[in-house]
Amino acid sequence: MSAVQYCFIEPLDVLFLRGNKLFGDPGSYGECLIPPWPSVAAGAIRSRMLVDAGIDLTEFGKGRVEHPALGTPDQPGSFTVAAFHLARRAGQRVEILTAPPADLVIDEQCNVSARAPQSAPTGLQSSSALPLLPVLAQGNKRSKAATGYWLTQSGWEAYLRGELPMAEQLVHSSKLWVFDARVGIGMSADTRSVEEGKLFSAQAIAMKKDVGFVAAVAGAEPPSAGLLRFGGDGRAASISRVDLKVAEPDYQSMVQAGRCRLVLTTPGLFADGWKLPGTDSANRVSLPGISARLACAAVPRAETISGWDLANWQPKPAQRVAPTGSVYWLDELEATPEALRKLAECGLWGTPCEDRARRAEGFNRVAIGAWS
Structure with missing residues (x-):
């Protein structure tokens, strides 16, 4: 694989990061998906690359024009999103933020514990297709699991080394973004006018300052600076190259x-x-x-x-x-x-x-x- 280049994408507006649930009917509610699928970053970066290359987007969409790295819609080229993470910037340094993997459990006191593979006790039956079960062993003092926490980059690297992240290696989503509910209206596809009685709500994400996303691009030369149309409704976001250092596992x-x-x-x-x-x-x-x-x-x-x-x-x-x-x-x-x-x-x-x-x-x- 060719050298990977990291880009920091920082929203300049609220974002509509839509998932796979339909909305738009009267009274419906459209939830945000955070983090979004990596295809959101892929689409935004590729669109910017086509514009920078002076390629007509309509002709490219019809497969009549080929980009050296992007290929065509039916025959993609060498461009690949090699990684996509939530991230934040502190001065000149950017660190990735990762949602806790499925084997980690975080309680309300920010204590982190992990499920470990164990054989099922004799006599205990399970529908699992695998020989071992992921078991969370707890003593007499039990606690309730908490949600909304993310691993800092140091916490993620500790996790990959087989260590349990510490409380100071966690950050709550309330410090990263807030939700912003918006009201939408139904429009007639024929007249492009408002249809009476068709109101719905959509959830937007307002990122805190210096919080955004990191996308790693391989097989192409991504934009080094400028703007992107990002997420639903093409909201503005800036893009810049960054030097991201992630420790390699042993x-x-x-x-x-x-x-x-x-x-x-x-x-x-x-x-x-x-x-x-x-x-x-x-x-x-x-x-x-x-x-x-x-x-x-x-x-x-x-x-x-x-x-x-x-x-x-x-x-x-x-x-x-x-x-x-x-x-x-x-x-x-x-x-x-x-x-x-x-x-x-x-x-x-x-x-x-x-x-x-x-x-x-x-x-x-x-x-x-x-x-x-």
């Missing part, structure tokens, strides 16, 4: 230990639902240069992604995905550090790629962490 130690964790950093489009690509009926996982056993998984309820196809002016097909933050424990690992590094760089895609358009949009990205 792949050599994982190879020596013979086990690791895979964590989805963007939604996973897998042919077998929640299961990793290359998993057979015996739960053996075969990926390029990697062989292992899928011992355990913590996968939240499936989500659905879609989107709007600007080239064909129609909705994209709705597809079920494994959510961001899903965790997979692999043991009996046979791999090299280079193979693990390549998996983290390229994502969970086959050769040839099953869906080049979704790969370019940044889906199926994964981080690899220690299983301690």
Whole structure:
């Protein structure tokens, strides 16, 4: 994979980050999806790149004009969103912020604990298809789980090392953004006038100062500065190049230990639902240069992604995905550090790629962490 370049995207207005739920009918409510799908960043950056190259967007959408890095809508080029994260800036430094993976539990006192793979006790039956269950062990003193917390970059790096993040490595969403409810009106498609009685509400996100997103772009030269149309309604956001330093996990130690964790950093489009690509009926996982056993998984309820196809002016097909933050424990690992590094760089895609358009949009990205 070509060198990755990081871009910081900072909203200049409220954002409408719409998910996959319909809204617009009288009395309906449109919720925001935070963080949005990586395809939101892919679309904004590619549109800006086409404009900078002086390419007619209509002709490109019809496949009559090809961009050197973007290709055409039907035959994507080398452009790929290699990572997409919520982020914040402090002076000249930008750090990524990550939602807690599915194996972490944070209580109201900001204590962090983790589910660990364990065999089911004798006599206990389960519908799990895997040999181990992700279990949260608690003592006599129990607490209620809290929501709305994010891992700072140092907390995320500690997590990938197999350590539990500390309280000071957490930040609450109330310090990052606030919701801003807006009222919309129904419009007639024929007359472009207001239709009586059609009022609906939509949720907008107002980011705090210096809070935005980081997109890593590979296979292309992204814009170095300027503006983007970002999210629903094309709200203004600035884009700038940044030097982001993310500590690389110790792949050599994982190879020596013979086990690791895979964590989805963007939604996973897998042919077998929640299961990793290359998993057979015996739960053996075969990926390029990697062989292992899928011992355990913590996968939240499936989500659905879609989107709007600007080239064909129609909705994209709705597809079920494994959510961001899903965790997979692999043991009996046979791999090299280079193979693990390549998996983290390229994502969970086959050769040839099953869906080049979704790969370019940044889906199926994964981080690899220690299983301690």
